[in-house]
Amino acid sequence: MSIVVSKSLPVVVRPSEPVTTARKIMLSPMDKVYCPVPARVLLAFEHPIDEPAETIKRGLSQALVHYYPIAGRLATDDDGDIYIDCTGEGVTFVSASANYAMKDIMSSIDQQPSDVPATAVLLELTVNYSAEGDGRTDPLLLMQVTMFSCGGFIVGVTWNHGFADGFGMAQFLQAVGELARQLPTPSVVPVRWDESAQVMPPSLLAAYHQSVRCLPLPNLVEQNITIPWSLIKHIRGDTDGKPSSCTMFEAVAAVLWQCRTRAVMSDDRSNAPTMLYFTVNARKYTGAKDGYYGNCTTTHKAVAKSGTVANGDIMDVVGVIRRAKEQIPEQFNKDADMAIGDQLSHWQAGYGNALLLTSWRNLGFEDVDFGGGKSSRVMSHMLNFNLRMPLCVACLPCKREQGACNVLSFCVTDHHAHAFFQQIATFFT
Structure with missing residues (x-):
């Protein structure tokens, strides 16, 4: 074309x-x-x-x-x-x-x-x-x-x-x-x-500054992935019409984390830690004013053994992510003992044991209207020469997909691209 x-x-x-x-x-x-x-x-x-x-x-x-x-x-x-x-x-x-x-x-x-x-x-x-x-x-x-x-x-x-x-x-x-x-x-x-x-924990700022010193990851393959609504509903357990405690973000994050871990994990690394980093809107934690449009996001992480994420039940992976989300307010507790060294490990993670996930769900892009109705699809693109961690941009809104989750992925090299795609496909069958 x-x-x-x-x-x-x-x-x-x-x-x-x-x-x-x-x-x-x-x-x-x-x-x-x-x-x-x-x-x-x-x-x-x-x-x-x-x-x-x-x-x-x-x-x-x-x-x-x-x-x-x-x-x-x-x-x-x-x-x-x-x-x-x-x-x-x-x-x-x-x-x-x-x-x-x-x-x-x-x-x-x-x-x-x-x-x-x-x-x-x-x-x-x-x-x-x-x-x-x-x-x-x-x-x-x-x-x-x-x-x-x-x-x-x-x-x-x-x-x-x-x-x-x-x-x-x-x-x-x-x-x-x-x-x-x-x-x-x-x-x-x-x-x-x-x-x-302005009130951001010093340890978080130190971690971010450390991130810009990391060398970019070369040769990450671009993949566009659609996670169907039927799979998300199945993971959430709301197929019988009852409300689920599992959010769409948790279900999608669990699928991506598990599939990528399976694709890149070597046989002798099942006991090694794997980390899922995800962006967090910090406005409600900092008390930022309504209408503030500067940067007000942080990154939080979920940690588990690689073997647990790769081989465990998908709901166990959801549980790890949910517990990590519950700990987010502690980042902004002035009395919390937050070790800078632990936060710096955020950016010491390598290709094989880390994934950064940012969700664009409910950012507000889907509500933009120039006169003919709201946007039918939200997309993004990036040049992977400046990526310093394997990345997925998830939950890109798309009306015609009827609830499906669109994912832009730069999270695996060419060596692991087919295996990652195949792992995603196994969830559809």
């Missing part, structure tokens, strides 16, 4: 009206960890709207009045501290068109493995930072709107992770959609600086 995406020259979108605000906004300790890591999201919309590129560009310009720091640039003060300089220079916007219907693009992405990896397709639908850039002079956000022959369109957003996490970016894009639909103001009042968000 030869997908041709014709792109206009990039234009700069600035706030639609002058903004008189503080010029300098400091970054939180967690923000600084993610500077200048790029993050990407693509939102698919099946129903046409009038002039999608111009409509969304207008909403973007109006949203930048309320979210004025996004139109600025990163800068460094005399002490070497990074902050957002609210220069109003704007963000990058590209209008594009594709020579296929959107369903054809989706089919190409879903038919994995294939000769054309999903990332190669999705790269055409986003604007991306130069590999040589240091993030200081780059716009904090890049947006591309691609229109398809069927009338549907995809909005691809690349942003500097240092100014917003996934929750914050979803909030911003919802505001763009509301203003594109000609609402007078965004429904959520944005907050970019919050003292509460």
Whole structure:
């Protein structure tokens, strides 16, 4: 399949009206960890709207009045501290068109493995930072709107992770959609600086800083996996109509952790520990204000013997994950004895005994609406040269899959890719 995406020259979108605000906004300790890591999201919309590129560009310009720091640039003060300089220079916007219907693009992405990896397709639908850039002079956000022959369109957003996490970016894009639909103001009042968000346990921050010193893992294979709703319901035990105590996240995490452990575990490593790391929205633990869109996530871990995860009952694996989730509040207990050395082991884990799982379920991307209805599918892509731990992005919302869990995986090398895929397939039979 030869997908041709014709792109206009990039234009700069600035706030639609002058903004008189503080010029300098400091970054939180967690923000600084993610500077200048790029993050990407693509939102698919099946129903046409009038002039999608111009409509969304207008909403973007109006949203930048309320979210004025996004139109600025990163800068460094005399002490070497990074902050957002609210220069109003704007963000990058590209209008594009594709020579296929959107369903054809989706089919190409879903038919994995294939000769054309999903990332190669999705790269055409986003604007991306130069590999040589240091993030200081780059716009904090890049947006591309691609229109398809069927009338549907995809909005691809690349942003500097240092100014917003996934929750914050979803909030911003919802505001763009509301203003594109000609609402007078965004429904959520944005907050970019919050003292509460500064309160992160020192041990967690030390672990994150350690992570950026780790060497990237080479040759991780891209795989797109769909875990069907029937399997999730079976694991949750709610096939008889009774409510289950097992969440969708726990069921999906258990499947991915068990299948990957089976695929990569050697015969003499059954007693070695294996670790599942998962991202946590820390807003309710830090007391962050409503509307805060800076970085406010942490990472927690579940630990068990490799043999227990690989060979145990799937509900036992769910139990390990659930117990780890129950311990999350302890990270924010000032009286808790949290050893930094233990947290640093977070990033001393290697390819064979660790998996990082981030869930995009309920971030809010699925609620973005530019005028033709909410997004029908949420996608992402990444370049695996900067991955420092095997990774799965799970629970990517997709309406047409009727509850199925879509997973973007960079968690195994080519040597283990077939075995991992086969282990996933065994759950379907």
